[in-house]
Structure formats: structure tokens, C-alpha cells
């Protein structure tokens with residue numbers, strides 16, 4: 444048995460975590476053994492998924508037989524990554540090094556890379572039919588897919604420049620260097636032998652290069668085999684992010700398997716004909732106009748990028764139970780659940 448991978452991506456705050464959970468619950472209820480890996484879910488959503496503790500160890504849901512959930516803990520993942528790719532004594536030294544903390548917490552691609560490497564590990568255990576991966580807010584959609592290459596370049600040499608902001612470290616530049624966020628954090632802990640410690644850290648990181656570079660190639664293969672859902676709303680910033688999947692070079696980003704407009708207002712709200720005036724009537728007319736605008740935005744997007752569009756309705760309350768989540772997908776329109784692996788073919 445091989446696991447299918449479903450990657451849920453899109454701009455910030457569009458509903459990636461919610462829809463990852465919703466698709467996973469739907470899959471589980473259709474008899475698909477499903478693991479959902481979420482990132483920072485709201486507390487009530489985490490509780491509904493049966494996530495009592497932070498941690499990347501998948502836990503089975505006690506009321507939903509085919510559902511497992513895990514929550515990405517990037518810092519713990521990076522410790523495991525160091526132990527996987529560096530010799531044991533170097534890995535021990537690395538994870539205790541404040542620079543390691545700084546680089547793995549603050550380099551933009553590091554959270555995405557941690558989540559991608561966890562994805563590869565889960566898929567390769569073949570314990571699930573479907574692994575649903577929520578992507579980190581920092582990834583901003585397509586950045587998730589370039590994280591393996593970015594990490595490889597970083598460990599392979601760019602780390603020095605990232606730490607120092609381009610300048611080569613020398614005693615005289617120490618003052619300006621220590622103003623850099625990554626070095627400031629480490630500098631406070633390390634004091635005056637900062638430069639020696641930078642050099643030691645860079646050499647330790649370099650021992651990870653071969654392992655990490657090999658893993659990055661395997662992760663990129665998993666990306667190519669995965670199904671990708673791009674979530675957006677009718678608002679300008681997430682729309683621009685979604686459009687990048689069509690604008691950028693096809694070898695850099697996957698062709699989305701679904702474009703999902705989330706928080707969609709009902710079509711039936713277009714052009715309401717209020718009988719009289721008043722604040723409630725004005726409210727009705729405004730929302731009618733917004734529903735109309737959303738429909739036009741979807742039509743434009745579909746025509747411009749020659750793509751089908753799926754919609755998920757805007758629910759009056761935040762979905763927090765498994766039933767709420769399943770209802771989101773039950774009320775969705777235009778989603779091909781077989782293609783996404785959520786319903787068995």
C-alpha cells in the first residue's frame with residue numbers, strides 16, 4: 444500500500460488548517476485511513492481532532508476510527524532532522540547551539556522544510572491511505588514547494604550570508620553583525636567568543652549537507668506525486684497568491700488539483716429587493732452586493748486561468764467539531780473528492 448499525499452496550501456488566514464481537518468474527517472468517514480498533520484490549529488479545533496498534546500507523533504482519534512492527527516512542532520522536528528543527517532556527537536552539539544535555534548526558528552523556509560520532511564517520513568511508513576498536510580502560514584502558498592531547495596542551499600553555504608546579512612565576519616564588523624536578529628539572540632547567550640562559535644556552528648551544519656540534500660530530492664519527488672489544493676478567498680492578497688500557481692514556472696510549482704474559494708456567500712443573496720429603507724435593509728443590500736462581487740471574482744479567476752473552481756460556504760460559526768468540519772465539505776460545490784483521494788476511487 445502506498446499513501447497518497449494531499450497538500451493544502453494558500454495565502455495567510457484563508458482556512459488551510461480548517462479545510463485540511465475537514466477533508467481529513469471526510470476521508471476518514473469514507474473509510475480512508477487518514478492522517479492529518481496540522482499547524483497551529485485553534486484550540487477547539489485541536490481538541491475536536493483529538494490533539495491533546497503538542498507533538499508530531501500521530502495519535503488515533505478516539506471516536507473516529509480511520510482518523511489520526513499530528514501537530515507540527517518545528518523545533519522538535521529540527522532536532523530529529525539534525526540527528527538524522529549529522530553524526531551523533533555533532534547533532535548533540537548542534538541542537539544545544541543557540542544559532543541552531545535561531546536558524547531553524549527564523550529562516551523563512553525552515554518551518555516548511557520541517558513539515559515537508561515529516562510528510563516524507565509519514566508517507567514512507569505506509570501506515571495511512573492518505574496523508575493530509577496543512578502548510579505553514581509563513582510559506583505563503585508556493586514558497587512551501589521551494590523549501591527543500593532553499594534549505595539545501597542554506598546548509599550548503601548561504602547560511603553564513605543569512606546570519607551575517609552578506610558581510611563576511613571580522614572583528615571590526617562584529618558590532619554591526621550583532622544587530623542582526625539571529626546573531627543578537629545567540630550573542631546574548633554566548634558573549635565575546637561569538638565569532639568562534641559562529642564558525643563552529645557553520646562547520647557542524649555543513650555535516651548535515653549530504654543527508655539533507657539527498658532528502659530534499661526525495662521530498663521534491665513526494666511533492667510531484669502529491670495532490671495539491673489551493674485555498675483562497677475573494678480578497679486581493681490570497682487571490683494574488685493563488686494566481687502565482689499559474690503565473691510561475693511549472694517546474695517550480697505544481698499544477699493545482701483544486702482551487703477552493705472559501706467563506707463563499709450564497710448565490711441566492713445576489714440583488715435582494717428590499718421593500719423599505721432602514722439599517723437592516725442596508726445591511727441586506729451590502730451583503731447582496733458582496734455575494735455578487737464574490738461570484739464575479741470567481742468567474743474572472745476561472746476564465747483567466749482556465750480552471751475549474753470549487754467553493755466552500757461561509758458558515759455562521761467557526762467550525763470546531765468533527766460534524767461541523769464534515770458539513771463544510773458536504774456543502775462544498777465543485778470539489779472532485781475522488782481526485783483528491785478523499786473518497787476511494
Ligand SMILES: Nc1ncnc2c1ncn2[C@@H]1O[C@H](COP(=O)(O)OP(=O)(O)OP(=O)(O)O)[C@@H](O)[C@H]1O
Pocket residue numbers: 454455456457458459460461462485579580705706707755756757758759760761762771
Ligand atoms: N468556511 C468557513 N466558514 C466560517 N469560518 C471559517 C471557514 N473557514 C475557516 N473559517 C475560520 O477562519 C479562521 C481562519 O481559518 P484557518 O485557521 O483554518 O486559516 P489558515 O489558512 O490555516 O490560517 P494561517 O495562514 O494563519 O495558518 C478560523 O477562525 C476558522 O475557524
Ligand SMILES: [Mg+2]
Pocket residue numbers: 459460461482483577580
Ligand atoms: Mg493554519
